[in-house]
Amino acid sequence: MANLTVARLESRTVLALTGKDVWAFLQNLITNDMNKVSDTTGIYAALLTAQGKFLHDFFILKSEDGYLLDCATSRKDDLVRRLTLYKLRADVAISEADRHIFVLFGANACSAAELSDKAGAVAKNNGSIYMTDPRNLTLGVRIYAAASFNPNTQLPTATLAAEVVYESHRLTLGVPEGPQEILPEKNFLLEANFEELNGVSFTKGCYVGQELTARTKHRAKIKKRLFRIEYNGELHEGDKIMHQDREIAEVRSFSKGQGMALVRLESLSARPEDLAPQGVKIIQPEYIDLQTLENQ
Known part of the structure; x- marks a missing residue:
């Protein structure tokens, strides 16, 4: 540390x-x-x-x-x-x-x-x-x-x-913040890892936006997450990360070789050498349990 x-x-x-x-x-x-x-x-x-x-x-x-x-x-x-x-x-x-x-x-x-x-x-x-x-x-x-x-x-x-x-x-540490990585009126809460970051209660009752958040937790499938990225080159907010001509992530922030991107979970197994730009690493934060993601 x-x-x-x-x-x-x-x-x-x-x-x-x-x-x-x-x-x-x-x-x-x-x-x-x-x-x-x-x-x-x-x-x-x-x-x-x-x-x-x-x-x-x-x-x-x-x-x-x-x-x-x-x-x-x-x-x-x-x-x-x-x-x-x-x-x-x-x-x-x-x-x-x-x-x-x-x-x-x-x-x-x-x-x-x-x-x-x-x-x-x-x-x-x-x-x-x-x-x-x-x-x-x-x-x-x-x-x-x-x-x-x-x-x-x-x-x-x-x-x-x-x-x-x-x-x-x-x-x-792969911790997103708004408005840099969590875009206002764009992201759903659980895409931004709010449950793992202790930012949401599923037992308190009603609040603004509660119904959809609860439905996402209990019935829907989270298809995207904000994950850490590393790259030995230049990336900018809004850049696309591609795999086999398909967009798998969008860069949300990047500085001095690291940043965060909104990543399609189904693409986590893609190798850095197969991505464009080549060599971009998508890194799952330690605070997110791999088994939880596999069950989503």
Whole structure:
């Protein structure tokens, strides 16, 4: 595992949701169960269209007077707009929180942050909130920093790095994020490995897009998945990966030799030398069970 590293996530924004109706408001909208959120636990979740297509993914954790929602800055305004449309007369206020987001990853990240090695574990330290990534422990610890937070003094054993270093770490683990790899209004939730990444509840009851998501889980066959790719050359978003003149994957992101693509599962056995561009490797993430895929 990489040396202990801390990076500021400039691409992320924290929203604050408050009001007496905020818990029920979120519970009726998001893919995960708000019953899991507490002072010691946070979750990963998504907002879908009524037809079950992906719109936004985010993290939710409890604050003193409501909840914090960690979302992509590039899609923040659209998320606020959609939440406001659903709010109607509910007592819910949405504002931008004055917190920066850092991520601590690499060797012994949980112990360095004084957190248990449990996905979604939350602890507070000097006004900042620390949370182990609910998707996968290896992703590290997300830090919702108070104004006084200084990574050099509070995490002296960690090397300070740019966000691109963390992005490379995430891609190496084969974990997709929206909107880079999970395209709004294009992907179904389970194509983006949301079940394996602890982002969806199949027991909580109704939420927007729930019917199709449940049907996909219990009755339909998932034909495509977001998988990691490696290639010693240039690839760009939207490029097609071909096998015997047939498209088997579409590149969603690529940087410095690795990225992610939406891959047809029936083509996983194709050899890199038989693909076009030749030599592209399609790699199943370790967090996905091969036997589960074979049974789909």
